[in-house]
Amino acid sequence: MDFAHSPRALELIEKLRAFMREHLLPVESELLKARHEARRGGDWKQWIVEPEVKALKAKAREAGLWNFFLPDPALAPGLNHVEYAALAEEMGRSFLAPEIFNCNAPDTGNMEVLWKYGSPEQKERWMKPLLAGSIxxxxxxxxxxxxxxxxxxxxxxxxxxxxxxxxxxxxxxxxxxxxxxxxxxxxxxxxxxxxxxxxxxxxxxxxxxxxxxxxxxxxxxxxxxxxxxxxxxxxxxxxxxxxxxxxxxxxRGFEIAQGRLGPGRIHHCMRCIGAAERALELLIDRGMERQAFGRRLIDLGGNQERIADLRIAIDQARLMTLYAAWMIDKVGALKALTEISAIKIVAPSVLQRVADEAMQMFGGAGLSNDSPLAAIFAHARVLRLADGPDSVHRAVIARREIGRRSKGGGSRAA
Structure with a gap:
């Protein structure tokens, strides 16, 4: 197996990074701050989409940075799951990015369902405007x-x-x-x-x-x-x-659900990796900038060992997720249930761990809206339930392992 980026993935990664660096990340914090300050709470009928978000979406679509997730070259770039994984990781560095590039849940899953299972009429009426980002x-x-x-x-x-x-x-x-x-x-x-x-x-x-x-x-x-x-x-x-x-x-509801959830979990998990990378960067920057007891925070209390452990954990999670994506590309989601369940446990847990350590480095500021860490931590904890509780995924893995041994299966690496 080879997880090296393909030429088309590399081109899109560079374009995506440039777009985020030039257009999205400079305004994201102000947009989110304004959203928090204007919070309308549970009165959802008063919610709005900011003009700046609409403008960014239009700019992204015009640049061809749109619908990366859909493996259909007639409607999208036509990437496979391994290729899309790298782009999902980049988008995971921003709370706004998935919507800006029309790659946000639950729309991605619904578009995939309609693309794979929908009738021509359903595709025309519902999938087409979703792909356009108009609904x-x-x-x-x-x-x-x-x-x-x-x-x-x-x-x-x-x-x-x-x-x-x-x-x-x-x-x-x-x-x-x-x-x-x-x-x-x-x-x-x-x-x-x-x-x-x-x-x-x-x-x-x-x-x-x-x-x-x-x-x-x-x-x-x-x-x-x-x-x-x-x-x-x-x-x-x-x-x-x-x-x-x-x-x-x-x-056919369960059949469709299984086809929908496998690829969607790849999307979530790779975005977790991107968010974890951002949280680790924030942790390191904070540790190098601040001093306590006459030394940099990064040099105190075993913080460098923690940074090393977090780097190892992020890279392990990335490789597991890429392997799951590769399995989906090769044999399909239904034959990659062990790998999908494994990353659904690992990736959000790693993100939660990195965010927690970064919050500790930031102190009180890490709990506020002055940094994205509290939101990242909450997002990670939510994901440990959103696609099924960790315990359910562990049960899936255990059941498949026991079944394989019951049939006389040897090492999965063999």
């Missing part, structure tokens, strides 16, 4: 009344009634649903409770203006509403949509 979307899977770490617990229903599908149920942690440009959600619900457990569910496109869709509230994460995106609780009360809104056919 946003949400993904409604997690539910408040059941343990969502086991998605087969799902209680929401998607019931066929003539040529319509009727949706009922409660969803929450629907990321992006508060965005002013959010126009639809992909809803997952039970269609046939008597079918095999992974053939019971369907995914359905739901316009947010459909009668019966009710956004109840936005949920704060560490006392932050993450505006203008938001994580909402949404109730679906006898919502009727055409059967043509079902993606790929009834009963």
């Amino acid at each position: 946003r979307s949400a993904f409604c899977m997690t539910e408040p009344d059941v343990a969502s770490s086991d998605a087969t617990n799902m209680q929401a229903t998607a019931t066929l009634d003539g040529d319509e599908v009727v949706l009922d149920g409660k969803k929450w942690w629907s990321s992006g649903i508060g965005h002013p440009d959010c126009r639809f959600a992909i809803f997952m619900g039970v269609t046939d409770a008597q079918a095999e457990r992974h053939a019971r569910h369907s995914m359905v496109i739901v316009p947010l203006d459909a009668p019966g869709v009710r956004i109840v509230r936005m949920l704060p994460v560490f006392n932050d509403y993450d505006e203008p995106y938001g994580h909402g609780e949404v109730h679906f009360d006898s919502v009727r949509v055409p059967q043509a809104n079902v993606i790929a056919g009834l009963g």
Whole structure:
């Protein structure tokens, strides 16, 4: 295996770095500061997208720095997962970058679902404006009344009634649903409770203006509403949509979910690596600039050993993530479940560790909005739940390892 950057990836990396250096990073801190000072809290109907963000998105699209994640050369640069991983790492250095380059969740996952499974009509009506960045979307899977770490617990229903599908149920942690440009959600619900457990569910496109869709509230994460995106609780009360809104056919929800989550976790994990690199740089700069007890902070209390350990941890996480990306490219996400689950544990945990050490170096300033460290730490902790709890991923790895040995399998490296 070879993780060296391809010529096209190298070209895009340099262009992306230059764009971020010249246009994004110089204004990011002021934009985020203004967003915090104008905080509108849970009143998501008052949220806005800043004109500066819209202008940056237009500039990025004009520069061809757009939709890196989609492996379709007719619609995007057509990168594979290993190539995209390096770009995701660069974007992970900024909270705004994923949206600026139209590579932000949950839209990336929804676009991939529609690209892979959508009908021509669904692609034209919903995927095309997502690819253009003119609308946003949400993904409604997690539910408040059941343990969502086991998605087969799902209680929401998607019931066929003539040529319509009727949706009922409660969803929450629907990321992006508060965005002013959010126009639809992909809803997952039970269609046939008597079918095999992974053939019971369907995914359905739901316009947010459909009668019966009710956004109840936005949920704060560490006392932050993450505006203008938001994580909402949404109730679906006898919502009727055409059967043509079902993606790929009834009963294929879990199949689609598995195809959606694997690549998406690569995106999250590589952005974690980029954020960890930024946090480590901030830690080192702070340690060299500040003095205590007559010495630089970086020379006190074992800080240099900590820096070495963090460098090792970041590089290990990067290599594991690149290997998972390589596996997806070679054999597909369903045959790379061990590798995907492993990086989902490792990458956010490494990011949380680096952010924690950097906050310690910054002292009180590290807990405030004067640095991005508190937000980075919170983001890392959220990711340890967002794509499934660490314990679930460990269970996946253990189950596959035990199954392989039960069949007489030898070393995976053999």
